[in-house]
Amino acid sequence: MPRIQSPSSINLYKQCPRKYYYRYILNLEPLPSIHTLRGNITHSVLQHFFDVDTSKLTMKNFEEPLKTELQSLLVKFWNESKKNLDALSLSSDQLIFYFEETLMMLLNWFEKFTQKMKSFQGLSFSEIFQKLTPLRELEIASKKHSLRGFIDAIEDLEGEKRVMDYKTSKRFELTEEYRLQLAIYALLYEEKHGYPPKKVGIYFLKDTGKHEHTIPVDKALLVWAKREVAFVHEMTQSDNMGDYPKNITPLCKYSTGQCDYYEPCMVQKTIPELVQVKLD
Template identity: 25%
Template sequence: MVCGRGRGFRPGTPVFAHRRRGGLSVPGRKVVGMETSTEDVEPSATAEGVAAGPRERAAELPVVATAIPPASLSPSRASDFMQCPLLYRFRVIDRLPEKPSEAATRGTLVHAVLERLFDAPAAERTAPRAKSLIPGQWDRLRESRPEIRELFADDPEGERLAGWLAEAERLVERWFTLEDPTRLEPAERELFVEAELDSGLRLRGIIDRVDVAPTGEVRIVDYKTGKAPRPEYAEGALFQMKFYALVVWRLKNVVPRRLQLVYLGSGEVLTYDPVLADLERVERKLLALWEAIRTATESGDWRPRPTKLCGWCDHQAHCPEFGGTPPPYPLPVRAPEAQPGAQGRMGPD
């Protein structure tokens, strides 16, 4: 695990299917596909809430009805459940609305700018060129997501918006101190990947950037507009990257050579070189997580897990920890077992 400027990957021949679903076939697992995304967000909770098919259940257990478990996991939704099972329910099953935040929206804007910059010839990928993309991408973002306009509805003079856009410019400019886009030719940008494991669990997500070296080695890159975590929290930050590496391995039968997190907020780069054992461990963790989600879905037992992050949650009005009441559970549930197991904490390796 190294912090510093990312090095060692030069332009190479792309190995990923570009802007189309790949007809990939890997023995022993079902491959769904890879395609370049035109969105700047994770696959929606709606997509994750579709049926996953019938599930085996004990004949002697009295069943009132069986809830339909969510069909897939993305890094964000997996992290939601590990953070707070009730938060996962609110987002995936109840699909409660959430207000856009300035920080998250700025992150979406910066991601869009960095992706679009690679449309330009290498010599023109400069900081001034990148910053010039911000107004157009901001307009496009507001058009595609009207709710974002609420962020600055109380700013008639535009002063707060101007400061917000200036911070986006600073983040974009800082990227040029960490990577040199004139020497990069990404194999993929905003790549949607999806793979189905033998268990039936479908993993999906959007990778910010995939680089391929002339040797064929793969690097997965993710941009973060926040600050790099302290060393003791680095493993948690790498969970998302190991998730992506697992999907790429299942799709291509190739272990990515490097995972790279680019923190624009603090101007740091966190890298990790995974081995096969890392990905196998992540897969076991996700399977256990998936089983916990299925159990909670069938029982309707989604317990809140209070942390310091609760102060940022949009769903306090529905959370028992804040005196709220969750909405009526929208799915049928099976009768509880005589000795239900507790939902234990599950965190990244």
Template identity: 25%
Template sequence: MFTPPDYLSPSSIRLYQDCPQKFKINKFDNIKEPPSWATELGTFTHEVLEHLYLLDPSERTHDSVKTLAGQLWADNGWEEKVLSLDEPKGDIKKFKQTAFSNMINLWNLENPQETFIDEMELEVESEVEGVRMRGFIDRLSISDDETAIISDYKTGRVPNPRYNTPDKQFFQLLAYALMLESANDVQTSQLDLLYLTESTKKTLEVTPALLATAMGTIVETKEALDNACNTGEFHCKVTNLCDWCHYKKTGLCPAFANK
């Protein structure tokens, strides 16, 4: 009934896990969620910090962040993007202040002048246990022992550990570690999540057990997705998270269509 996508990404796997119906509406019906304050804030912050690390180490300063933010804001039409948000959490001034605060918080987590990154926004395409995968790694560093350190910026809050075990919190980065090993025969030793809003760095040492759990999640999700495509049945996973879902608010989700 539906043709499974040629490739999965770590984020699309998470999307299917969150809610198969949401995956269907997004991927097969091609009805995308509009940008939100949070997603645009994250995108702008990522954009500026990526350009920061293109500078020579000695030039990576607070002033450089301010200059880069101003240039990218103008060059990439960010004011129009923020003004067009359906549910803004504030005005342009608040958006800029929040974004700049997140960027400056990077200095609480690492010294950019002493941080060396080998690749940014690295596209990786590989096959993990028969599942074709594709995605982009935010930051990749190669350590002295030639193993990889994969890092990602986060502009949301640190998840409650009661509900997010390390294998779940770091799933996307663990998936990238598997992809990197499959594509380039590079072993990953460490994963870092940089929560800029709260100036918190979460680090995970990669182990065979964690990689095996992530691999199992990838394979199980692919099997479930293929079955849903064959039957046309993408069930609605109704949870408290539905209150933040665009498809519930717009009546597109069958679970809430007549409510």
């Protein structure tokens, strides 16, 4: 029976089969990082933003109350993550920097959201807010493709379904890795609903310019997703390390860090030793 794959596992295999082996065959968790933790906090804020009480808001007064709610949500989820943040052993200045940077990303997103709100004519605040409220944090699974994925947001803009993802990265381009992730989301959506979304895309939260990048979903995109999913299923049937070759690139070790599995990979630890690393 094939392993259950995800957009993340498929992209990880394509990046480096050996890294896939450590993560998904041996189940060695990646090292915690401020970027992963901050990303989780940001996603939580945007997930819960649309649940705030808007009963007293109008198109004339909504901006400051909603901005305050957004900031309060960041403080809430940041504080709830304090134990994990402290475990990173960052300095106070570093934590302040990442908090403020996260706040700026969220305010950037809010500015674009406000522009969308104001673009509607002849509707009340509640009607517009409801139109712009996406389905959030949805898990979609496919038995047919032995595949599952977590979708950040599914938007319905005048009957046009869009599957969107939030990214906190500093690069604002739809790389092949991002495109494949989005293609797999489109494939999952199509199987669940019987038709594909109109578009898939990413909100680059640091991007103060275009911010929102989308691509249309066509047959070629879905065929590509199916082909890549099938390929990774075929290549990951084995439990033997030797069937997962290293892909040595500058991502193995670089000026500011290294791959989470650099040490076990480069010193050629045995499987029992790796399992012990996990247990320790």
